[in-house]
Amino acid sequence: MQCPKDKQVSLVESQLAAQLAAHHCPECEGVWIPGAEYESWQVQQPLTESLSALIDQALETNVDRSPFDARAALCPECNAYLARAKVSAKTPFYVERCPNCKGIWCDRGEWNTLQTLSLHTVIDQMFLGEWQTRTREREQLAQERRATIDKLGAELAAQIFELADILKQHPNGDFGVAYLMRRCDK
Structure with missing residues (x-):
């Protein structure tokens, strides 16, 4: 299996969390989580707080963005283009997921950030309309507040x-x- 960000590099099997098998790239340090692996791991996780609270927390978070985050990527399993979901508005970063096999790609450090924000168990929710709509609304509100401060x-x-x-x-x-x-x- 090749790295979605660098097709010249083979992914190496690894363990991302207890009972969550993954593959990591030794070059870019990204992580591929097969869809079936994530799904079976996810159902074993405790329920998190409300999605609304998680969205608000994520949108207020600054992160160190991976230089590979801006690159388009293909699924290492089925070769489909990976869909992207914006996670944070302050320092935007994107989690990518295959629309076919539901595998997830996290660039270097993104999985740790998702864990810190308690979002690692709800990645599928980031690809739904509610998450994306709330993200856009919060970004517009922040822009409006900045403009108000600039003008007044x-x-x-x-x-x-x-x-x-x-x-x-x-x-x-x-x-x-x-x-x-x-x-x-x-």
């Missing part, structure tokens, strides 16, 4: 963010938002 300055932006949180919690907060919009629409 840090102090006023902090006050705006605080007021937005207060209005969001208030049962008639929409009235306050409408008032501000009318006042500023001149």
Whole structure:
């Protein structure tokens, strides 16, 4: 079996976790987890906290990104292109999975990051619409916050963010938002 990122290198059998057989690349240090191996290992793992909490945690995490993360890759088992799922928004990195055999490729250090974030048992969830939609929403919110700080300055932006949180919690907060919009629409 050849490395998805460097076809000149053969993958070596290894053990990624207790009862999780994998193959690693001695050159790029990536890890291939066969789909059937992951699936049988995954069902033995304890249930994790809510997916929503895991998404929020992942999107706030900085990671050291592998230089191989940007390379497209082919499945070492069935030669299909690997699909990518963005894991973190702060320092984006991608986990790759074969759409056919469900094998998973993690570039150097990504499996450890997934373990740290308690995401290693829910990799399949990252490829679903809910995860991808929440990731995009969080990225847009972060861009909006940065733009607000750039335009208004840090102090006023902090006050705006605080007021937005207060209005969001208030049962008639929409009235306050409408008032501000009318006042500023001149």
